[in-house]
Amino acid sequence: MLYTLPDVKSLKRIPPERRKEGDTVWVAGYYKAGDPGAKLMRWDGSSTAADNGGTVHAPADGGKGRWIMAHQGVGDFKYFGIFGKEHPADAALEAWLSDPSVYRIEASSDLRFVKRHRLERSHIELDFNGFAVYTDGIEEAPPNDPFAAVFQFRGKPSGEVQTVRLTEDLAEMSDVFEVEDAAGFAVGGWWRAQASRVPGGGGTEWELDKLVMVTEIIDAKHVRFNYKNGWRIGKGRSITYRKIIPVTKAHVKNMIFYGAGATDTTGSHPLVYEYAVDCNAEAIEAFGTFWPVIMRRHCTYFVTERCRLTNPAEVIIGGTGYMTQQIYCLCGHVRDCQTSNARHLNDFTGSAYCLVENCHGDGDEHGTFVTHGQYEHDLTFTGNSGLLSFANSGPIWGESAKRITVKKHVGSRFISFRKVTDMTLEDVHVFEREGVPDSGSIWVNADGVQMKNCTADDGVAFFQASSRSERPNAIENCTFKLSKGNALNRAPITRNLSFYNCHFHGLDGNHWNAPGRLHFRECYLHGTDHAEPLRMAGRVFSFHGGMMENIGLMLCGTENQRVEVFSGARICGTNRSKSFFAIDKEAGRVEWMFSGMVSEAGDRDTLHFSLISGHGEYTASGCVFEGGGFEVAADYFEGGYMLHQGNVERAVDRGGLPAENAAVRHLQGNLILR
Incomplete structure (x- = not known):
């Protein structure tokens, strides 16, 4: 039979004699008929699932069986009686994510979250439909933890590990890697490949640390990955492989986010991806955040687009006030994003084969576009504006980058004077800006630097921190004051x-x-x-x-x-x-x-x-x-x-x-x- 009831309270009070297997009830509202929480419920007499306040309701008399919400894979917070930020939405989020049949969760009102959620769910989309997310009253985060976001999509190591000491050089641009035992690998498997530390180098100086997928078993000692190695790793060094179960295709979009505090424990930021594949962030607009709005580590194949950050709570402490940071990431695309008075719009650390385009920052004296210098390579920036600073975070990281290309860029300063090899600049225009030290200048490492159609209002300066390149230093069609x-x-x-x-x-x-x-x-x-x-x-x-x-x-x-x-x-x-x-x-x-x-x-x-x-x-x-x-x-x-x-x-x-x-x-x- 199909019943119609005005609210959830009435649903839970249906007497036992009227609870028949398979019966459906149209609940006309969550608190009262006509409110946004209307939904269709079905009786499952054998269910013992816990009442979660939205998709599962237990009868008020404590009897056996449960009312289960009928849906088509799309969840909404309103079905939990959440029509605004008055009630925290954390439990509703966890309930929807625990249902494997749900592939999209939507918001139809502003929301508030007071917990930080570690999520391992794949094949899911969180669409906030342009509504705001508030985090006032959120639980404190661990000290100095930029991964304690409200939404943390994080894969995990499986426990399988191999370490090989190289019997031959791992050549630059090679996608065939030496392993200890290829029988432990399978095509399609994901692994974290990490080289041993550079001998005599900084505390976190290594050329290789990436999330890669096996595409071919070559022989008993070699496999092919979906990554062309950017730096030669010499014979005798070791590489450790850890098998990863990644989060895949978990997307977040259309959110306005308001941060909660101005310290590392009270502050908040929306999104973290770690060990994630094909996970995109779209149209996230943030205010008052502490750590990066979108924090990524060990991610491969992703798009971050149409995201904005305005006036973060902190921009001086390392890692704070970023729009997005990518650590050890591959094959990413950041586009159509903006920042105002932030620290960095985009930061790459140890990343490769990524593209940043049509992104713009104002109040950019801290550097809109940066890399740390932990052996980044093959990065491209096109059609952006804002101060750039590459590989300048200090010797602990190695101060190294290779094949960075910047095209059609406008900014107040360009800094790339450490071990940046084969830098290419085309149509880069640098203007003086009051209050920005050394603004109007271009500083580059004379190690294969090539510049074309560039201008600088206050000079160009050349350094030589490395000598790795085989191509000449050439500057063409440029104007410098x-x-x-x-x-x-x-x-x-x-x-x-x-x-x-x-x-x-x-x-x-x-x-x-x-x-x-x-x-x-x-x-x-x-x-x-x-x-x-x-x-x-x-x-x-x-x-x-x-x-x-x-x-x-x-x-x-x-x-x-x-x-x-x-x-x-x-x-x-x-x-x-x-x-x-x-x-x-x-x-x-x-x-x-x-x-x-x-x-x-x-x-x-x-x-x-x-x-x-x-x-x-x-x-x-x-x-x-x-x-x-x-x-x-x-x-x-x-x-x-x-x-x-x-x-x-x-x-x-x-x-x-x-x-x-x-x-x-x-x-x-x-x-x-x-």
């Missing part, structure tokens, strides 16, 4: 730097204090009024085409050096040193090579070159010198030579040239115009 006296290098650099079609503005007393070579091709160097020269300590200064305006080159240092200016390069104007090329060194020889150069002195006192200290060699051919003069010490070419031939000189004062001899020639073969 430099502050007076700033160094182009902030550390000794032995690698060469090549600039193509780049513009430098505001040069004044800048310097390159490193042995590495500087190559400029079709570049433009613009000095300020009365600029001090560019001081150069590198082995080679090569300038082909382009222009140097109102700036001079002053060689310094103690090593032998070479200056080559070729292919239609134009040197013009004047500067404070009153010379385009000069020397300030007491050791090392200089080789001067000028060909096809146009040198135009801005006034009669400006010298095309002033060679008055040290010794060297000089050749110039096919050049045009206009105005100004030459200055060479009488003994400068002792042990060297000067060949100045095939040039055009117009109104140039030659009085400073040394007398000709067997090794010095500068009269014959030139067109000298007065």
